[in-house]
Amino acid sequence: MFFPDEVIEEVRSSNDVVDIVGEYVRLIQKGNSYSGLCPFHNEKTSSFYVNRDKQIYHCFGCGAGGNVVSFIMQIENLSFVEAIKYLAQKSGIKLPEAEISSALREKIKQKELLIQINVEAAKYFYKMLKSSYGKGAKDYLDRRKIDESTSKSFGLGYALNNRNSLSKYIKDKHLDEKLAEKAGLIIKDSSGYHDRFWDRVIFPIFDVHDKVIGFGGRIIDKGEPKYLNSPETDVFNKRLNLYGLNIARKSRKPVLLIVEGYMDVISLHQAGFTNAVASLGTALTREQALLLRRYASECILIYDSDNAGTAAILRAIPILKSVNMTTKVLQVTDAKDPDEYINKFGKDAFEGLLSNAMDYADFQIKTIKSQFNMNKQEDKLKAVKKIIEYANELENELEKQMYMKKISGEFGIDEKVINGQAQIGNINLKPTRKLEPKSEIAEVRIVTKIYEKRERILLSLMINSKDVFDKVIELLGDNIFIVDLHKNIFEKTKNMYYILKNVDVAQFINYFPDLEEQKKVNTIINEIQNFDEKEYEKILNEQLKIIANKIIDFEINDISNKLKTTENDEKKELEVRLTIWLVRKTKIKKIL
Ligand SMILES: [Zn+2]
Incomplete structure (x- = not known):
């Protein structure tokens, strides 16, 4: 460490x-x-x-x-x-490590300063939108039916039609120009600092903790690019953030709506769909999917129904599935986008669309079918192969099987035939289960999930009380656990009891630097919270009985096997060990 x-x-x-x-x-x-x-x-x-x-x-x-x-x-x-x-x-x-510590301190400070200057800029843009200069931008927002309070809650602003307005403001206010440059707000050339954004509606971009990390700017009339974003900075990483998530996560709805752009997010929020988010002008990334998964287990992809939108959905599905997200798809027809749809048909109609969103697998099948001529046998086969590839990407075995069934039903082909056809086409069907290397060593002990849980409960009771710990050791020695992590935790518990009377659980967790392990260790510590303290004794005996019998049988079996092929001195030692275990077996039978 x-x-x-x-x-x-x-x-x-x-x-x-x-x-x-x-x-x-x-x-x-x-x-x-x-x-x-x-x-x-x-x-x-x-x-x-x-x-x-x-x-x-x-x-x-x-x-x-x-x-x-x-x-x-x-x-x-x-x-x-x-x-x-x-x-x-x-x-x-x-x-x-004073040096490293000061470097980190500097980094944290830098990030805070970048956010501070972003906040200054956001305030400035906001003020400009309110001013008489902001009329064009206000008209644009009116046309898009964005009302005052929505505009305010998203902190919308306006960058003047002038290359030197924010840069002048920063200079006049004696703000740090270098910092503003680093934040991507102003750009330096031979004639000095100039604004990055001008004559654009400004969308401040917040991280999940409501900090302004960057900006998006939309051109008001015609021009290119339509959207301009802040460059990547120490605080702004497009791959790691989503627009609107700071608000959407507070909606605490079990479903998140993933839309294409800033305006989609804003108009959906205004219509009461406060669970809408958008990726920041990039294809959805795995990091974003993981972030979304923190706040919801289900999402609906709402992208345009054109080719680009369809392609984006097809790219996003496997990413969302890989983080175990229930994924549905909604392509709005009869309107250009959700915004227009809601304006035309109302919120309730849109709510209806959402509740009928298409299952991701149905969407994939529908899309692939539309790309091939289903009347031609050869094309149909290609389509089936393509869809099998999709199904094959799924990690969840059950889901994969259900998908295969769906394909079979959809195309009227036997499931076995589908697999056969796929193999002729050289599609690599991933093995459905990872093959465990076969081992002939007697020590390989495989346990069931239920047994693992028993080990966890026993361990939890042992961490909770030194008396229990001592009792178990006395009965079984210190080769009690089969699961590796449990063995490891047991050893550390033993060390802690060696010095102290109690296990300080918070300190204990720090012996495991890996977050996943910390989580597991914590689960084990908390395992006994599910029981009443009065039940501890009973619970202990229940686990102990099964674990003790398993361990004892394993040991007796192992030693007996070894005895068959061993001679002389070693044999004696094995016989002594066998006796110990047989005595333990009798004792356990008596007391449990
Ligand atoms: Zn939780």
Whole structure:
């Protein structure tokens, strides 16, 4: 690890988890436990809990959880080391690597300054829209039926028809010109600084935390390019952000609407569809899909019904499916876009369209069918092959099978024949299940999901109480767990008990620098929260009985097998071990 354990522990313990989480989530106190709406998934009732005593948090909805370091890693999208630095900074702890720390401090400061200058610019553009200079832009927004309050809530503005207006404003206000250049607001040439945006309606772009990270500008009359965005900066990364998500995520609707442009987002929000977002002038990226997945499990792609729109939908589907998003498609007909549709037919009609949005697989099939002549046998085969390729991209086995069935029904071909045809066409059907390498070593022990859960519960009880820990060790020795992670956690628990009487769970989580592992460790720690304390003894005995019998049988079996092929001294040792296990077996039978 990067920092000594004591330093990490100092940083962790000087940042109270309730205080830090409270900066992001509105928490309601109930004794020493706090609850609120989970920031990592979309929910209407709280299943997110923070515990001040234990200094950990846990979401019963999505399984997010860990200590204050995990929380910062997850919510700020930082690595373990970065999160430690971030928290050290917050609590004024000096980290050993002074140079790196100051570099990071500088980076954080730079980002804040970029956002500050963006806010200055946004205010300026907003003021210009309100001024008499902004008449053309206001007329444009009127034509698009964007009302005052919508315009205000999206912070819309206007960049004057003059190459030197913002640059002059920045100079007059003694703002940092270099910084403004870095933020992509002004551009330097031989005659000095000039504005990037001029004579455009300005759309400030916010990140999910409502910070102004960049701008989009739309030309008012004719001209190219129609839309101009801020360049990529230290705070503005198009691949990582979505327009409107800062508002859409607060709608806490289970479905997000993905539309093409800024104006689509704004007009949908105005019509009450506050769950609309748009990618920032790029094709939807996997990073954006992951971000969306944080807030909703379902999305509807609403793109234009022209060829470009269809192509964009076909590109977006596998990306959304790869993050396990339920995906539907809506192509508006009878109108150019959702905006025009709502103006023509009203909100309710649009609501109706949404509820009839097409399943992504149906959309793929429909589109491919329209691209081939279905009356020609050869074309039809090509179409089927293409669709099988789509189905094949799915990671979820069940979904893939359902898709294959759908293809079979759609084209009236037997499923087996479809697979056969696909193989003749040299389509690489991915193996449906990853093949486990066959092993003849006796130690390979495979367990069921239910058994894994038993291990988790047992481990949880052992972390919760040293008495339980000692009792289990006494009964079974210290080769108790089969799952690797559980073995690892067990070893660390043992080390902690060696020094302390209790396992400090928040400190414990830091032994696992990987966020995914932290989450799993936290789940294990919380496993016993599902039970009443009075039941612990009973639960323990239930798990112990099954686990003990399995372990004992494994061991006895292993040793017996080895005994068959071993001679002399080694044999004696094995016999001693066998006796120990047989004694354990008898003892377990008696007490459990
Ligand atoms: Zn959650």
